[in-house]
Each structure stands twice: as structure tokens, then as C-alpha cells.
Amino acid sequence: MARKKITVVGAGNVGATTAQRLAEKELGDVILMDIVQDMPQGKALDILESAPIYGYDSMVSGTNGYEETRGSDIVVITSGVARKPGMSRDDLLKTNAGIVKGVVENVVKTSPDAILIVVSNPLDAMTYVAYKVSHFPKHRVIGMAGVLDAARFRAFLALELRVSVENIHAFVLGGHGDTMVPLTRYTTIAGVSVEELIPKGRLEAIVKRTRDGGAEIVNLLKTGSAFYAPSAAVAEMAESILKDKRKILPCAVLCEGEYSINGLFVGVPVKLGGKGIEQIFEVKLNGEEAAALKRSAEAVKTLCEQVDKLL
Structure with a gap:
């Protein structure tokens, strides 16, 4: 049986670490693609050479063109410039919109049946x-x-309560960034609502740290943004798709009436299986949560209106 084929576009920190995680999970053969000459080939070879130690048989190769990526089952798009300290995700809009547009045009020609996982900001x-x-x-x-x-x-809740991360189920809605809506009411520790276990003020501080999670790392690194956790997130999504696990995961998907949002990509819980998005799950929100999600969607809408002018 032929192995699945996964292309990762962009061989920077996020892309290369994603390729490593995908190979280690043996989800398929991985192609690392980047326009920088020889760099993806070098990183791919390095990942391939760790296979005998980790015990995976996934092939990993690097390329500077799209022909080698032809027929990919999944294409992960990490291309674009990274955030720098003091820079918001929105500052990246114009530059990265052009980059992502070019990538997608090439992917459509070579892998018209692929599922796209977008990571660029x-x-x-x-x-x-x-x-x-x-x-x-x-x-x-x-x-x-x-x-x-x-x-x-x-991660922050596990640190606070000194419990295993495996006991924690978190619920997050909305846009990626400052307007994100972590739903504490639906977040549980071994089935018990986190609101019963952590005082309100302390919980609000943890929610704020979650919202600012990316910026916190950017400010500490000073020369780049997070890549270990983002690559782990991509690997979990790819695994749910390629193994048809149908995990319920929060992803940015096109809402068409769900949560009273129309025509926007916003983070909502979905069933992720072999076909990609198989179902959007709608949960009941109280007034405060619904208002926060609406604000988040409005922020996304503003960016999308700018995108429409650029395309």
C-alpha cells in the first residue's frame, strides 16, 4: 500500500519541526519545500538520518519546486515572514497574503485533491x-x-493545578490572537469544570496569558516566533485526518451560519477525519461568551475585507 504524501511548504523553524514530527509519527512520506536553494534538502536529509535512531521508515526529502510535491494528500502552508517584537499578527497581512496566494496557486496545479492546513499568520x-x-x-x-x-x-492550567496535561480538556473559540475566546465554562480537569477548581481572578490571569501566548514567546526569543507547539498542533491535526480518527479539535474553518457567523474563518470545534472537516460542533454560549465571539469575528472580518482588496 502506497504511503500518504505530506508536503510542508516553508522550511523555517515551524516547517522543519513540523516535517520532523510528521516523520516521527510515520504519518506518511514528507516533502519539505522552500524557495531557498539547498536549505530544505539539507534539513530533510538531517531528519532522514535520525530515522534509524527513532525507528521510523517515512521518507523525508527536500525540494525547491512544486513538481516533487505532486499528488500530496495534505499540504501544510507555513510560508511567510515571522513576527518580530512589537509586531502584531495583522502587520504581516499584506506581505503574507501575497506569499500564501502564490503557494496556493502552485498547490492547486500539482495537488488538486489535497487538504490544506494553513499555519501562516x-x-x-x-x-x-x-x-x-x-x-x-x-x-x-x-x-x-x-x-x-x-x-x-x-499547559498553563496543568502548571497551576500541578496535574497531568492529559487530564485537561480545554475549549477555545474565535480568532487566533488577542480576541481569542477561551471558554472556561467548558474547560474541564478530569471532568470537573475548571471554574470550580481555580479562583476567578487567577483563572482570568491564565486566560490572558493564553491569549498573549504567542507574543510572550516572540518577546523572549527576540528573533522569531514559536515553533515547537505550533508544529505539534499541525501533527495532531494531520494524524486525525490521515488516520480518520475524527478527533474533536478547535480549528479555523469557514462558518456559514454556525455561531451566527457568516463567510468567515473562525476557530470552532470540529470533527476532523479522512475528508477534512466532517462536522462543526455548536455549543450553547451565554451572553458574555457570545459577545466575545462576535467581537473576535468582527476583528477577523476587518482583516478579510483588507484581503479582498489585495486579491
Whole structure:
């Protein structure tokens, strides 16, 4: 049986670490693609040479063109410039919209049946770009944000309560960034609501740290942005698709009436399986939560309106 084929576009920190995680999980053969001459080939070879130690048989190769990526089952798009200290995700909009547009046009020609996982920032707007340019059905265009945001939330809650991260189920909605909506009411520790276990003020501080999670790392690194946790999030999504696991994961997807949002890519819980997005899960929100999600969607809408002018 032929192995699945996964292309990662962009061989920077996020892309290369994603390729490593995908290979280590043996999800398929991995092609690392970048326009920088020889760099993806070098990184791919390095990952391949660690296979005997880790015990995986996935092939990993690097390329500077799209021909080698032909027929990919999944294409992960990490291309674009990274955030620098003091820079918002939105500052990246114009530059990265052009980059993502070019990538998607090439992917459509070589892998017309692929599922796209978009990682480039500003995430929600770049997923919108990929959807508009590709003309793929909405179940095959997915933004990676909520899995990362939920992981950060879970990590901070585990630190606070000194419990295993495996006991924590976090619930995050909305755009990726400052307007994200972590839902504490639906976030549980071994089935018990986190609101019963952590005082309100302390919980609000953890929610704020989750919202600012990306910026916190950018400010500490000073020369780049997060890549270990984002790559882990992509790997979880790819695994759920390629193994048809149907995990319920928060992803940026096109809402058409769900949560009273229309025509925007916003983070919501979805069933992720072999076809991509198989179902959007709607949960009941109280007034405060619904208002926060509406604000988040409005922020995404503003970016998408700018994108429409650029495309």
C-alpha cells in the first residue's frame, strides 16, 4: 500500500519541526519545500538520518519546486515572514497574503485533491486567502490555531493545578490572537469544570496569558516566533485526518451560519477525519461568551475585507 504524501511548504523553524514530527509519527512520506536553494534538502536529509535512531521508515526529502510535491494528500502552508517584537499578527497581512496566494496557486496545479492546513499568520485571514485562491470545498481548507491555543491553555492550567496535561480538556473559540475566546465554562480537569477548581481572578490571569501566548514567546526569543507547539498542533491535526480518527479539535474553518457567523474563518470545534472537516460542533454560549465571539469575528472580518482588496 502506497504511503500518504505530506508536503510542508516553508522550511523555517515551524516547517522543519513540523516535517520532523510528521516523520516521527510515520504519518506518511514528507516533502519539505522552500524557495531557498539547498536549505530544505539539507534539513530533510538531517531528519532522514535520525530515522534509524527513532525507528521510523517515512521518507523525508527536500525540494525547491512544486513538481516533487505532486499528488500530496495534505499540504501544510507555513510560508511567510515571522513576527518580530512589537509586531502584531495583522502587520504581516499584506506581505503574507501575497506569499500564501502564490503557494496556493502552485498547490492547486500539482495537488488538486489535497487538504490544506494553513499555519501562516495572521492565521484566520491567511486561511481565507487559501480558500479564495484555491476554490477548494470548505471541508478541505483548515487553519491551525485552536489546537495550539488550547494546548497553551492546558499547559498553563496543568502548571497551576500541578496535574497531568492529559487530564485537561480545554475549549477555545474565535480568532487566533488577542480576541481569542477561551471558554472556561467548558474547560474541564478530569471532568470537573475548571471554574470550580481555580479562583476567578487567577483563572482570568491564565486566560490572558493564553491569549498573549504567542507574543510572550516572540518577546523572549527576540528573533522569531514559536515553533515547537505550533508544529505539534499541525501533527495532531494531520494524524486525525490521515488516520480518520475524527478527533474533536478547535480549528479555523469557514462558518456559514454556525455561531451566527457568516463567510468567515473562525476557530470552532470540529470533527476532523479522512475528508477534512466532517462536522462543526455548536455549543450553547451565554451572553458574555457570545459577545466575545462576535467581537473576535468582527476583528477577523476587518482583516478579510483588507484581503479582498489585495486579491
